[in-house]
Structure formats: C-alpha cells, structure tokens
Amino acid sequence: MFRQIRYRLLLSYLLVFASLLGIFAIAVRVVFTRSLTKQTTGKLIAIGQGAATNVEFESGRLTIESDFRPQDLIARQQALQWFDTQGNLIAQQGQTVLTLPLLPSKIVQIQTGKVPIQGVVVPIISSDNGKLVGYVRVSQSLEEFDETLQKLDWGLGGGIIMTLVLSGIGGILLTRQAMQPIEESFQRLKQFTADASHELRSPLMAIKINADLALEYPEEIGPKDVEKFQAITSATNQMTRLTEDLLFLARTDKIPNHNWDTLNLRSILENLVLLYKPQAEAKRIQLLSQLTENLYLKGDLVQLTRLFTNLIENALYYTPSSGVVEIKTSHVGSQLYVKVQDTGVGIAPDHIDKVFERFWRADQSRSYWEGGSGLGLAIAQAIAQNHNGLISVTSQLGVGSCFTVRLSTNAEIMN
Template identity: 60%
Template sequence: MFQNLRHRLLVSYLVVLASILSTFAIGVRVVFTRSLTHQLTERLSALGQGAAANAEFDHGRFRVGEDFSTQDLTARGQAIQWFDSQGKLLNQEGKAVVSLPLATADAVQIQTGQPRLQAVTLPILGSDDQQLLGYVRVSQSLAEVDENLQKLDLGLGGGILLALLLSGLGGLWLTRQAMQPIEASFQRLQQFTADAAHELRSPLMVIKSNAAVALKYPEAMRPTDREKFAAIASATSQMTKLTEDLLLLARTEKDTQTDGQTFNLTPLLTGLLQQYVPQAAAKQLHFKSHVAESLAIKGDAAQLTCLVDNLIANALHYTAAGGTIAVQASQLEHTLVITVQDTGMGIAPEHLERVFDRFWRADASRSYWDGGSGLGLAIAQAIAHAHDGSITVSSQLGVGSCFTVRLPAV
C-alpha cells in the first residue's frame, strides 16, 4: 500500500517538475528565437539601406557598386534584388533569392521550404526630391538560425531529462523519508488493533459462555431477565465477530504479500457455493454459479475462501427475495477472474469509491446485520492485494452490483 503511494507521489512530483521545466524551456526558446530573428532583421535592414544608398538609377537600370559582389553575398548566404517603382524585377545578386511576390516597403517576409529564407524590403528614394524610385529586397538563408535553434532544443531537452533523472533519484529518497513516520504510525496502529482484538477475545468468551449458561437454565430467572441475557449474548456475538475481523484485517494488511502453496481453487469455491445454496433458497433467491474445472493459484486457501465468502454474504444481504446472485470463476490467460453479481439495491455512483472503507455503509442508519462487523469488503480488498491481485465494483441503483476479483494464476 505504502509502496504504491510512494510511487504515486514520485510520479506526481516528476509530472509537476516536467511541466515547470517544459514551460520554462518553451519560454527560453521563444525569447531566443525572437532575438535571433530581430538581429537578422537588423542586419538585413542595414544591408538593404546600404544597397539602396549605393544604387544609381540610369536609363531604367540600377547600377550596383563593388561593395555588393555576388561572391561575397553567396558566401554569407545572402541575396539582393532591385525592383522599379511598379515592382518589376530589374536586377539581383546572390543565390539566396526569395521567390515570393514583392511586399510593401519595410516588410519582412519568410519563405518556407528548403532552404528557409528571410527577406526585408526597403524603398529606394531619390536623394533630392525623395521620390520613390524603386525597392530593394535583401534576403538571407535561415540555415544558421535553424542550426542554432536545433542546438538550443537539444541543450534544453537534455537539460530537462538530466534534471528529471536527478530529481527522480532525489524524489525517491525524499518520499521514502517523508513516508517513514506515516508507515511507522500505521504499523503501530495495526499492532494496537491486533493486540486489542486479541486481548478482547478472552473476556468476550467469558461473557458469552456465562450468558449461554444462564439461558440454558431459564427456570430460575424472570422472563424479562431472559430477554436481557439474550441481548447480552447477541451483542457478545457481534463483538466477537468484530474482534475476529479486526484481527484478520490487521494480520492481512501486515503481510503485504502472501507466500502460500500452489493449489486448485475450484474445489474450495465449489464447496463454499454449496454452503450458500440453502441460504439462498430460504431467502427465495436464484443462485447461479459456474466455476472452471482447474484454477491453479498460489496463496493462502483460507484467506481466498474468506474473500469470496464475504462477497457472497454481502450479495445475499443486499438482494431482495426473487432476485438473482451469479458467481463465476474462470481463467483469462494468466489471470483468475472471480465475479459475484447480484440484482440487489445497487450503490450510488458517488459512493462507489467508499465501498471498501472500514465500517462504511451507504445507509448510515443501518446497524450491523446478522452479527456482521462492517469489515467484509475491506477484508476482501486486503486479501486481494496481499495476493498481488485487485478487486473492483460496478453498480447501478435499483439494478444491482458486480464485484470482480482478479488474481495472478499459476
């Protein structure tokens, strides 16, 4: 139980830490990407301003100075295009040329594909009258930017994985340290419950035996005294059942894993089901059962019998006359599946999570029935967990309930 709780705490801690680190990494990447894009835009704008300043318009053509040679532009992964005022391409230098339509002045364009390109368009104005002569578009490959972003992603991803690994190791130690006081307190509570239940057995047996003796010879007592002794005997039986169940529950939870022998569960289930046939008939219930011929399992035979016994007893109690109780046991691959289904009163959806709690009842006003202790389902769950199995319930009000036990098969 505590091992599962430690794992859940550790996983929750790692999920929260991973979410925080991922958010931080995304923020860093967004800021870094914007910074690189802004720097590249500034460089292209400076290059474009220089190209616009050195361009000369002569008889419909631009003359480019020696500062913008094709060799230098190609080496830097850049290109320059000159357009007239109507957007017609007049000249271009470099290989990183953008094929997109010309945008308005002072516009930034991104061309996807391979390679990715970024372009900045600037107007070319006359030096005297500031008349629009044309446009210059400067572009550059984003290969270097993409490479830097890829390195950043690898660094951030590796850092997150390393942080989660180190945090996981530290979280194992922290959860173990944090759970030690809780485990120690729970073990003391278990030991106290077991000791108290064990010590209560002797005085209860004395009370029960004396009440039985008094009821055996009723001649010397008044009728009212006989009723009182009968009430004492009934209450003593209920308290005895309660102490026995508390002792069994404490022992089962203390032994988180049961090392039993391998045996065939079929004869035990068949014998147990035969014992309930008369009770079902007396209550006018339809009792159905189907048990596979061979159900090999490793565990404690008495505990597993108690598990199924508690489930059937619970179904008998909550199923009205004329209802049906169906018990099935089969093997699916490496799992033994035992189901106890009834057509009883059912359980409300908001109460399904509490059906295995100790002493919990859907009807708070209900007292213990037929000597029941209110621990039957809690004991069944503890036995299932002790055998590395599980128990689940599905129910619908007014339709019935179905308890399913899954245990590892041999």
C-alpha cells in the same frame, strides 16, 4: 500500498515539474527566436540601406556603384538585388538570392526549400527630388539561423532531461523521507489494532461463557434476566466477530507468498455453495453456480475462502425471499474472474465508491446484521489486493448487485 503511494506522489511531482520546465523552455525559445529574427532583419535592413545610398539615378536609369565585394557576400551567404520601380531586376551580387517576385508592399520575404532564405526589401529614394526610383533586396541564408535554434533546442532538451533525472532522484529520497513517519504511524496503528483485538478475545470469551452458562439454567435467573443474558450473548458475539475481523485485517499482509499453495478455486466455490445451500433454501433463495474448469492459482486457502464467504453472506443477506444469488467464473489469460450476482436491494450510485470502506453503512445498501462487524467487504477487498487482484461492483437499486473478483493465476504479494 505505501510503495504505490510513493510512486504516485513521485509521478505527480515529476509531471508538474516537467510541465513547468516545458512551459519555461517554450517561453525561452519563443523570446529567443523573436530576438534573433529581429536582429537578422535589422542587419539586412542596414545592409540594404547602405546599398541604396550607392545608387544614382541619371537620365531615367539607375547607376549602381556597390561598395560590397561579391566575395564577402558569398562568404556571409548573402546577396543583393536591385530593381527598378516596375520590379524589373537590374543587377545582383552574391549567390544566395531570392527567386520570388519582388513585392514592394512586403518588406520581409521568406523563401522555403532545401536552403531557406530570408529577404528584406529597401526602397531607393533619389537624393535630388526625394522620389522613389527603385528597390534593393537583401537576402541571406537561414541555415545559420536554424542551426542556432537547433543548438538551443538541444540545450533546452538536455537541460530538462538532466533536471528531471536529478529531480527524480531527489524526489525519491524526499518522498521516502516524507512517507516514513506515515508508514511508521500506520504500522504502529496496525500493531495496536492487532494487540488490542488479541487482548479483547479473552475477556469477551469469559463474558460469553458466563452468559451461556447462565442461559443453561433459565429457571434460576428468571424470565427478565434471560432476556438480558441473551442480549449480552448477542452483543458479545458481535464484539467477538469484530475483534476477529480487525485482527484479520491487521495480519492479512503478513502471510508471505512463498507459503502459498496451488489452489483449485472451483473446489473452494463448490464447497461454499454446498455450505450455504441450506441457508439459502431456508430463505427461499436460489443459490446457483456456473463454474468453469482449470481455475488454479497460487494463494492462501483461508484467505480466499474468507473472501468468497463474505461475498456470499453479503449477497444472501441483502437478497429477499424468492430471489436469486448466482456465482459465475471465467478464465481470461492469466486472470480469473468470479462474479457473485444477486437480485437484492441494490446499492445507490452515490454509495458505490464507499462500499469497501471499513465500518461504512447506508440505510438500504448496507447495514450491520446480527453477528456482522461491518468489515466484510473491506476484508474481501484486502484479501483480493493481497493476491494481486481487485474487487469491483456494479449495482442498481431495486434490481441487485454484482461483485466481480479478479485474481491472477501467478499472483505475487502486494505490500
């Protein structure tokens, strides 16, 4: 149980931490990408402005005197293109050129493909009259840009993975250290419950014996005293059942699975049906069973018998006269399913999640009956979990309830 809690705490911690790291990484990447894009665009604009100053407009024609060497442009994976005011290409240098049509209104152009290219359009203004005489478009390959972002992604991804691994190791140590006092307190509480329940057995037995002895001679104690001793006997029986149930819960998980036997669940259920048949008939309840073959599993006979005893008793108590209690079994893969269904008072939807809590009760769906301890369903759930199984319940007020037990044929004890 505590191991599962530690795992859930560790998983929750890692999920939260991973989410924070992911948000941080995304923020870093967005800021870095924008900064790098702005830097690249600014560099291209500066080159374009330099190329525009070396253009002269004479006799209605552009004369280009570029100071940029083609070898340098090729080495930097850049290119220059000059256009007139109608967008006609006049000259170009370099190999990494945009093939897109010139769009003067769009300063930055991106060409996708095998080699992505970014272009920047800079207007050419005549130094004589300040009129627009043409355009220069500077382009550059984005391979280096993409490689830089890829390195950033690998760095951020590797950093997140390393951080999560180290955090996981630290989280294991921290959760273990944090849960240790709780586990110790829980074990001390269980030990106290077991010791207290064990010590209560003797005085309760003494009270019961003396009360029963007095009831054997009613003529010597008088009618009023007989009622008092009967009340004492009834209370003692309930206290005895309560201490036995508490002791059972405290010791349930101490039965090692290597002492388990191969059991026939069908045989266990058939014996319980025979045992409770008279009680059902006395209450005019039909106790039916549909049991399949090959219901074999590893488990503890006493515990499993107690599990289904509690469920059958619970069904018989809350089912009125002329009702039906039915036990059905099925075998799916390595899982065995046992359904105990009744036509009883049912359980309110708000109480479904509480029926397996210890000592919990509601006005109609649950209450103590004579000899009951209020721990029956809690014990049944503990036994199922101890056999690597689970109990679920569906119910409807005034219609009935169905408790479904799922057990594994190769169950291993759960701590």
